[in-house]
């Protein structure tokens with residue numbers, strides 16, 4: 001569980017939902033099922049983590065965040081709190097199987113020492129049909145003191161029966177100004193906010209994590225360098241090693257954003273925030289050389305690369321495939337690559 005939630009108060013747009021949760025908990029009015037929804041990066045994970053910390057903190061009172069230091073806070077941060085059970089897919093993009101829900105339901109049915117026994121499930125839409133059915137039984141007759149918290153950026157992908165059994169707490173997406181003012185309070189460097197906002201693809205909580213974490217910043221630099229290399233590339237083998245050093249989970253969405261920036265610039269003459277993080281001349285030359293039709297085709301291909309993230313495609317082949325598509329049309333290596341594509 002992310003422990004950064006303990007030390008800081010809620011972001012401005014989370015203040016209302018935070019108060020709602022604490023007031024309901026204090027009044028003993030928490031539902032058996034709570035569905036927390038909102039776009040990616042609006043702070044669902046932050047809010048639920050902070051709320052659980054607060055629920056089991058031995059010291060905080062009122063609307064204060066958890067102290068981060070007491071026994072309750074420490075055992076939650078260590079992932080070993082006896083009253084909290086967390087269920088996620090076994091790997092990102094995989095389904096949550098029915099067995100995981102059965103185990104969680106048994107856990108909720110045990111009688112514990114604390115007032116609340118919590119199942120945390122995210123992302124909830126990852127449950128397969130049998131898992132959702134098993135959870136529904138628990139939501140229909142929740143054991144006393146049981147609370148299931150479901151997080152979802154795509155609640156429409158959940159069965160209607162699950163949604164109707166939960167109270168919905170929706171997190172609004174903050175305005176750009178609101179999010180950037182909040183991020184600006186975390187650093188003295190205005191350029192760092194711009195870069196983090198771009199690197200996080202406009203997701204405020206992701207941008208905040210990036211500002212606080214040198215490893216994520218280094219990963220962004222690696223992605224940006226590799227993508228800049230792609231804009232300049234004239235042959236496959238000069239760029240693939242740099243791509244192989246990147247995490248496809250962040251690289252591919254950023255490549256997609258870069259292609260959209262180039263496409264927008266070509267159509268409107270305006271450079272958006274993401275594109276502004278790259279050498280202007282390289283990006284403009286890249287877009288001009290491919291033209292509107294070439295850019296549209298690349299943007300379409302990038303959707304396929306995004307879908308392939310969930311497959312077991314060989315990483316080297318995946319990167320070679322992307323790099324080959326990005327090379328100028330006249331490059332001999334691209335032809336050679338196409339020749340051997342039948343081999344796998």
Ligand SMILES: [Zn+2]
Nearest residue numbers: 057067070073
């Ligand atoms: Zn505490």
